[in-house]
Amino acid sequence: MTSTPAAGSVTRADLADAVHREIGLSRTESADLVEQVLDRISEELVAGNNVKISSFGSFVLRDKGLRVGRNPKTGVEVPIEPRTVLTFRPSQLLREAINRG
Template identity: 80%
Template sequence: MSEARDKTEGTLTRADLAERLHREIGLSRAESAELVEQVLDRITEALVAGSNVKLSSFGSFLLRRKGQRVGRNPKTGVVVPIEPRTVLTFRPSPLLRQQINR
């Protein structure tokens, strides 16, 4: 995985992260893949449990509860109730924003 590929392909995958760990830290490919999975599992577990996740200098995954509201079908104009739900948002840290906007 080259730096040029990172920027042109547009999507960083779990496999890319594991490969980078393998190359830069020297873990085996299996250990690298397992480490990536463990980190993502912990983040998922926290979010499912209702906790926000903050990664310093990167950003925060925030859960927001939306109450029931009324929506409208744009084609027919029929009013439809929208059930309450929880949405996941990401807020980048100021440092990440700064790096992206360079």
């Protein structure tokens, strides 16, 4: 799968095109399949569940507590409200593939 060199990222359309080329589904079916997979991942994350994709990595939700931050311009301290953040942890296989280049 390749993306536009200037863009530097892969889009939904790129993923759908790759499914179309690799599997042979129609372009519409390929786009629908990509949307279904992304929707399912999103639904699980919104429900508070981590998502693990074998040999790829894990999307992990983490709670951050209340903390004090500082406005860099004024130096005034401001409270940063508790929130949930999403992180991605690549699998060992993906890490190794990236490091091989």
